[in-house]
Amino acid sequence: MVTAGLTPPPVQKPRWRAVALVLLWAAIGAGALLLLAKSVQNSGEFSRLQPWILLLNIVGVIALITLLARKITQLVRDYRAHVPGSRLTARTVAIFGALVVAPLLIVYLFSLQFLNRGIDSWFHVEVKQGLNDALVLSRAALDLRVREYSHHTENLAHSLLSTPAEDVAQRVYDERRATGALEMAVFGAHERLIAASFENPLESMPTRPPPDLLRQVQEHRSYVSLEPQAGGEYLIRTAAPFSDSVARSDTRYLVAIYEVPTQLAALSEAVQHAYSQYGELAALREPLKSGFTLTLTLVLLLAMLAAIYGAIFFAQRLVRPVQDLIEGTRAVGKGDFATRLPLPSRDEMGFLVHSFNDMTKRLRRAREEATRSRQVVERERERLAIILARLSTGVVVVDRELTVSIANQAAGAILGTDLSAARGRALPDLTASNQRLGQFVAALVVRFAAGREEWREQIELEGGAAGRRTLMCACTPQPGADRDVGYVIVFDDITNMLQAQRDAAWGEVARRLAHEIKNPLTPIQLSAERMRKRFLGTMAPQDAEVLERATRTIVQQVEAMQQMVNAFSEYARAPEMHVTRFSLNQLANEVADLYRPHDPRVEIRLDLDERIDSIEADRGRVRQIFNNLVTNALEALDGVDSPCLEIATHLEQGGDARYAVITVCDNGPGILRELLGRVFDPYVTSKPKGTGLGLAIVKKVVEEHGGRIDADNRAEGGARIRVVLPVTDSTRSAPGTRERRGELRREIV
């Protein structure tokens, strides 16, 4: 039986059982032969062994029937239970049984017929009749002699009546010699011997008369008997009583014994012998037939039972490897490749089992190889997942129905939604609460609907707290798979990169403006002032007034242009930072104090975090940040009732780094919604005055310090600018900051 799991190597059944069986059968056969030989040689021994032989046969038949019944019961049970191999066993047994039983039955029936007819043929009626006739003839021939001798004895006995007593012996002697009798004797009453004569001179006493002879002569009757002898001879014993008185007590009798002639005796003995043998055989006729029938039946029964048992035994032996193979195949089907089948023999079945074992071994190796490959793939997938998770680029794998199979964290961050649970769900189902994702999905749908499968385009997403975002999106069918299976969509938020490019472009513009415009302004201003100084006193009052107005306008405009050029120059100035340690809160106080007198209407509040004792930064530039933010807020508060400006500092902990957060809020009109994403771009302003460079410069300074800035509108009204600066200079040189700087540098280049 093969079980799941690791199966121990099969152990070959010991051969001693087969050897013991063969020896047992050989011993039984030898014993049977011995019994047969003994019974044939010695009838007495046969009689003694007969019950044992019968017992042995009965035990053998019972044992065979028991074994066969067990085998057949098991076979039927297996057949009904559809045990593997049972049908093949049953078929094999049926075929073997038919092959064995049919010839056995034919031989049995033929033998029965042959023996019965053969035995019957021994006892022809003619033979029997012939023997009877021969017997009658023999009897007739012997009877003739018997009567002759009997008559002669009677005559002699009668003549002895007249013979004197003293002559009786001589008379008997003479008569014996004359008739050739073997013995002749005269007895008186009470078997008293009166006279006797013998052919054999060594004998002195006559043979004692048999009782029936005595009975007859006492009844005055003659006696005669034919007595066969051991050597095939016949004796005729005759007796005749004679008496000269009526008194029975005086009765004498003559006993004479004659020998039948040798030839007649031999012939008669031959007839007797033949008759006896025929009679004995005839008496054996029916017992012989029954004996033959029963013996043949027993032999047939034993042979059939043994043959059927052998057929079942060998069929099961033959089928056992097949059953093992079936069990092994089922085990392999269940995934148990450790199955090892016992090798039955070195024949073709053994080769098949060996091949099966070899196959399972190869399958096991292949499965192990597949497991290793799967583990490698799993590891690769884990690595890929880690890489995807660490990527700042969004990666989404969808099918044509936009059902998500892979979505990394960056994708969710860029699209402003959590895609960790989106696997197996369609992207359109997730767009309900996310406007940006809806626009993204709409862009994908449009392109897929157009039959485009591989594209790389920029997608603009509007709305959301982060404002307008620009994504660089690339789509390609999933490599190595069916084209319907899926698409890999890779996208990156390039808004900041575009912003940096814009910043760099504006810096270049500012530098050129500063360089190209600033130089001619001073000669223009000086020329205008010299022109007014030289010609103002020489000209008519009306003309002088015109000149005065014109030159003043020129000078004012030139100054205005110089201011603008200075602002551009400041924006385009190369970063040269002088980092010192100073108190941020103190700087905030100074700026507030500076601006409080500027417009008394405006209430400037301070909310400073005492935990920020000092900060490592360029103090002048941080002051410029405060100045620009406060100036920007004050300009926004122009015309606002109860204007209020709030400057707050706050310490934030981000991992190992600490950040100082500067928040400047006002209760003005706030930032226009359409400008919210571009408020830090140069020349983006909603105010009638101003260069539009204030917030752009602030952003530039903040980024130079490795910080970040964002702007939004407060729920209660007014704008809020939030600046995050690293507290220590080492934090700015942290990898993240360097990366950001590198990215900025790359964007600028």
Place this chain on the structure above:
Amino acid sequence: MQSIVASMLRVEPLHLRSMLIAALLGAWAAQACADALDGVLEVRSAYVSVEGGVFLLHARIEYPVNPAIRDALHDGVILSVDLDARIERERRFWFNADVVDLTLRRELEYHAVSDRYLVRDARSGDQKSFATLEEALTDLGTVEGWPVLVEPQLTPGHYRISVRAGVRRGRLPASLRTLMFWTDDWHRVSEWYTWSLPG
């Protein structure tokens, strides 16, 4: 001459084996015997006498006589009339030891030519003829002075002597004897007649 007449002590089955086989064969054997050899077959009496150091067995046996036997004899069948004698020395903790196991074999035959019954000693070949079957059986049933043991064969101990009579079909050809295994209803033995030899 010293003569010792052994009195009969008991009659019992000699071997358990016989009982077992008799039980196994059961009705089959009974049925088989009932057909041909129906009638009384038993040892009526038996004793031993000692003459000159020779133990002589004397027995009276009744053999069955019925028309089937008579017919069979007239058809030529020869009957073997056996008398088994067995002397055992008793042992306390083991099977008894066989000292003597003898069989007196005689044959009874009808001589058709002379119309007489012959009784023949199977070993010596001596034969006697009788006019009637009854006379022949009477002769067969009278065993006088059959020497079965001599004194030197005996060692101190208790001895038991058993006598059993048997009748079976004789002179069966050897090749047919095995075949007659099944249907040989011409074979019957009497119970053992057992008594102890005085020590």
